Amino acid sequence: MAVVSMKRISIYGLKRDRKAILEMLQRAGAVEVCSEEDGDAAEEKKDNFFGKMDVSSSKAVFQKGMRDIEEALQILNRYEPEKTAFLGFLKGRKEIGTEEYYAFADKWEEVYRWAGRIQALERETTEARAEIRRLETSAEALSPWAYLDVPMRFKGTRSTAAFVGSLPGEHTALELETTLLERFPELAVTVEIVSATKEMTCLFALCPKSQGETMESAFRELGASRPSNPSKIPPAEKEMELRGRIEKLEEETRRIEEEIASFADRREDLKYAMDYLSMRLEKYEVLGKLMQSKRVFVLEGYVPASKAAELASRICTRYSAEAEIFEPEESEDVPVLLHNNVFAEPVEGVLESFSMPGKGEIDPSPVMAVFYYIFFGMMLSDAAYGIIMAVICAVCLRKFKNMEDSMRKSLRMFFFCGISTTFWGFMYGSFFGDVVSVFSKTFLGTEYVLPALWFTPIDEPMRMLMFSLLFGVIHLFAGLFLSGVQLWRQKRYKDVLYDVVFWYLLVGGLIFLLMSTDMFANIAQMEKLGGPVGTIASIAAAIGAIGILFTGGRESRNPVKRLLKGAYSLYNVTGYLGDILSYSRLLALGLATGVIAEVINSMAVMGGGGVVGLVVFTLVFLVGHTINIGINLLGAYVHTNRLQFVEFFGKFFEGGGRKFSPFGVHTKYFKIREDK
Amino acid sequence: MENIGIVLALLGAAFAVLLAGAGSAVGVGRAGEAAAGVVTEDPSKFGKVLILQLLPGTQGIYGLLIGFLCLSQIGVIGGSFVELSAVKGALYFLACLPTAIVGYWSALKQSRAAVASIGLIAKRPNQLGKAILFPAMVETYAIFALLISILSIFGITSLPV
Incomplete structure (x- = not known):
């Protein structure tokens, strides 16, 4: 009922047992592995025989995997929200056995591919949505031209010249024709209004072919301009075409969304893969702290005194390894673990x-x-x-x-x-x-x-x-x-x-x-x-x-x-x-x-x-x-x-102790049950 | 002017509720802005920042408490109206002042500490214990003021003036 006394443990084992011993320690969750980065002990061992394994690339792989799966789960939640029960947060993580855990080792790469697929599908929908927005903008730009039954780049027939363009402000055909007649008396032109709003008037004008250039400059002077992105086919048709494309894209996004949602029943597997990766990541972190030679490895760590003897004997009997337990030195930064009764x-x-x-x-x-x-x-x-x-x-x-x-x-x-x-x-x-x-x-x-x-405090404060x-x-x-x-x-x-x-x-x-x-x-x-x-x-x-x-x-x-x-x-x-x-x-x-x-x-x-x-x-x-x-x-x-x-x-009380954080199973979604 | 006693006493009650309540409203609002910012980034911190947002809110409650005590002592609520001398009314007024004034300022200052602590939680979510402590230190003085106000109001009732 107090601070648990900590022992130092050193495990010396053969490399062929390394995986088994580490997995055993991880499931036992009783040892905090420390690495001797500095200190005399490390100096002594730092000869040619012992070195540390570089695990950064494997760690990076696991971390990326975890990020990808996390993202895939988030995407999945957007399209197919997970049903959470009332007070579900009290339920804790689901338990699974160790067998299931080992069976999963072969499966996780497939699950990881699902995560990749979900991310790819999400990217596709994002692109499709952007495309839909773009098409809608162009379709909207065409709508004032809907009544024009020739293409917008129509230049005229054999004997006539045409002008298709827009003018700022609202105008009528008569008003425009009068203005043109006043300024360019020789020009014989007929103007037809396609649409007119307060902001803009779209018009179509026709004149004899010989006067085409005069008409062009006349309209320029009035401030008219040709449409910036004229279509080859009449605007109404063009708009139809655009709408058709939009519909197709919408269909496509619906299909993709359905496909994403279809992954919902594989959510458990994805979560599992996430936990699996986080466990392996933790293992590799420990692996990087070990001193290793060609055939042997040394693990240094702290273990609660109550569990030390049992753990050491388990290691010694099961594997060809040696475990040594001793008191930590005065100068060491020993982690702190508390143990108290139900009341405290x-x-x-x-x-x-x-x-x-x-x-x-x-x-x-x-x-x-x-x-x-x-x-x-x-x-x-x-x-x-x-x-x-x-x-x-x-x-x-x-x-x-x-x-x-x-x-x-x-x-x-x-x-x-x-x-x-x-x-x-x-x-x-x-x-x-x-x-x-x-x-x-x-x-x-x-x-x-x-x-x-x-007594009543209000009466006798x-x-x-x-x-x-x-x-x-x-x-x-x-x-x-x-x-x-x-x-x-x-x-x-x-x-x-x-x-x-x-x-x-x-x-x-x-x-x-x-x-x-x-x-x-x-x-x-x-x-x-x-x-x-x-x-x-x-x-x-x-x-x-x-x-x-x-x-x-x-x-x-x-x-x-x-x-x-x-x-x-x-x-x-x-x-x-x-x-x-x-x-x-x-x-x-x-x-x-x-x-x-x-x-x-x-x-x-x-x-x-x-x-x-x-x-x-x-x-x-x-x-x-x-x-x-x-x-x-x-x-x-x-x-x-x-x-x-x-x-x-x-x-x-000043505090400042470091909490004991043993090498163990720290998963987010599932609890691994220890089979004895 | 023979009813000046009750006017003064009611003024005190109103002051306590007004000032302390206004301080708390500003304080909780200010802390709420910071809290909303943190939740934008990380919705899982909602529970933690909510606690911090509520801390400057207690002064308003102390004001309410004093206001209510005062009203019930002078018989405005509860129905048993008692004749109040001018001196006694003034005493009630003074008794309300600590909660009113200290409540107002401490709520404002506490909200600044709360905003800072919300920032702390945004960066270090596991330090909630310490983050709560900084604003709670400010509240001590509001509690002291409340205590004196309560003791005064209870004491005045039995004074022979």
């Missing part, structure tokens, strides 16, 4: 999101778990909300046995948080706020009050504040205690006195000293601590303060500097003041839940009694409390984390 394990995720324990640090999860659940419960603090949370989490945990570990951890954490919330809810007498009394008063005529088992701060002091002192444990383990016994005991004396003494004053007793509405408490507390605080003054700067040699640094670290006592006051959020957030719940309830009963009132009540109640759960769940989660990360960890 769920908060590992929260710890991980801060940092893994660094060198020489203990795993704070068990202590953290206790406070985490308590604080979460105090902030959400409503029995009904807690029951809802706990029941939902419990049902999901029971129903989906196969879910991913991280998901199971979070659900379990919220399950425990829910139970704690229920507990505190009953302590404070809050069940959907004050719904019991409000409902019974409005609809049943008599008021039943759910009694608080302890000062009392609640004092208890919040008390919990804070306990939390902080627990952190300080863990700091002492760590120092003790590192055999820094003097530091335990200087950095832990003196602080206990100082902060603890100050708190009791405060509690024995009249002023505090007035504020807190509490009985003043009498008798010798004040004297004892002041003596304790003084001892602590003097101790810190003289030892706080002990890393400096210079006595003056030392004393100044000591004074500075004594000043840190203000930090404790801030830390303790920070726990007032336990009160504030607890009150927030209760008061908002009461707001909702009093809005819900505004409809009065009777059937209508009951309907209004139900609606407002459901919507309001759903929102309130959401908001306060988020608040409780965020601020519980904060209290752990800032106030609690600040006393002893």
Whole structure:
């Protein structure tokens, strides 16, 4: 129940066993392979016999394969969306046996070809769509010319010259003919309008052949131009032809899309190929880290102590290989693996999101778990909300046995948080706020009050504040205690006195000293601590303060500097003041839940009694409390984390450890079941 | 002018809801813009950035809470109207101010931290714990203000003025 102790393992084997041993290790998933890129050990072995294999090209092949298949799956999802069940994300990955896995080794290249086919088809549809768009643009450009029954490049007959062109603006035939006649009296021309809109007029003009050039220049002067891309056949026919091509292309894309969709039933195989490749990629990454000679290879790695002996004996008996297990050296960067019981394990995720324990640090999860659940419960603090949370989490945990570990951890954490919330809810007498009394008063005529088992914070906020701060002091002192444990383990016994005991004396003494004053007793509405408490507390605080003054700067040699640094670290006592006051959020957030719940309830009963009132009540109640759960769940989660990360960890925990990531099967879609 | 007490008290309640709510609205909006940007790139980060977007929203809730407490203490809701002296009304007004003012500014500042943290999540999605912490630090002061407002409102009720 703490940081798992790690052993170093070296496996020496023959190359012919390499594949088998690596596959065995991958499925066992218990060894983190390290490569000795630098360090003396690597230097020693770096003679002519041993070298590393270059695996970058194989890795590149696998990576490209994975990218291609991923893309193919995405394309497939666009055309034939995968049906996902409600709450499907809780189900976890499907399990398959190792036989299936090995059977697939021959098949994956075929599957990979499917992925290639899907990508090619997708490219075809993209091109076809672009072509359709282009054709549609040209067809649209032809539509003003639809009534022209000669080709657009028509130049005239044997005795006539023709002009086909367009003019900006809207014109009529008569108007154009008059204008032309005014400017070019000798020109005998007839104008026919093909189409006219405000933007553009398309026209057809005819004149005797001899005047063709005059007409051409006349129209130029008017600002007319011939169409930029004239067709050989009449425009209407041309448009028909274009439409026909578009239709054909559309048919084609439909066919391609159908073909893509037809791959839908092979989706599983594609996913499988993806997983297969990712496993091989991982194997090759390890392969690249091995030191190898012509016939032998050496594998270096870390293995949890509990699994080390069993693994080593398995390797030695099954293969002609040797496995050596020894303690890692002090200077090594040993990866960190946590192991905790069911109660403390769920908060590992929260710890991980801060940092893994660094060198020489203990795993704070068990202590953290206790406070985490308590604080979460105090902030959400409503029995009904807690029951809802706990029941939902419990049902999901029971129903989906196969879910991913991280998901199971979070659900379990919220399950425990829910139970704690229920507990505190009953302590404070809050069940959907004050719904019991409000409902019974409005609809049943008599008021039943759910009694608080302890006290109601809304009625006695000062009392609640004092208890919040008390919990804070306990939390902080627990952190300080863990700091002492760590120092003790590192055999820094003097530091335990200087950095832990003196602080206990100082902060603890100050708190009791405060509690024995009249002023505090007035504020807190509490009985003043009498008798010798004040004297004892002041003596304790003084001892602590003097101790810190003289030892706080002990890393400096210079006595003056030392004393100044000591004074500075004594000043840190203000930090404790801030830390303790920070726990007032336990009160504030607890009150927030209760008061908002009461707001909702009093809005819900505004409809009065009777059937209508009951309907209004139900609606407002459901919507309001759903929102309130959401908001306060988020608040409780965020601020519980904060209290752990800032106030609690600040006393002893720095983190910075590297998470143990063993060589194993890290697939996306399937779980490989280990056949024993 | 004999009813100035209740006017002042109601003004306080309105202030708390107005200022803290306005701050939160701006803050959540600002963080939402950043969050939407991240989701454009990677929809799978939706859950994470949503948490960060909601963080500057709590001040508005604290404002609502204080507003409601104040209204119920002076009998505007709940029906039991009590005669309020001018001094008491002014006291209620003052009691609402911490939540109103600190709520407004902390929501704005918290939203900036939230936007920065959303950027952090975009680059390093596995650092959610730390990313939540930065905006949550700002919220501490809104909580302190809320605490003083709550304690004041409860305290004023039994004052003999």
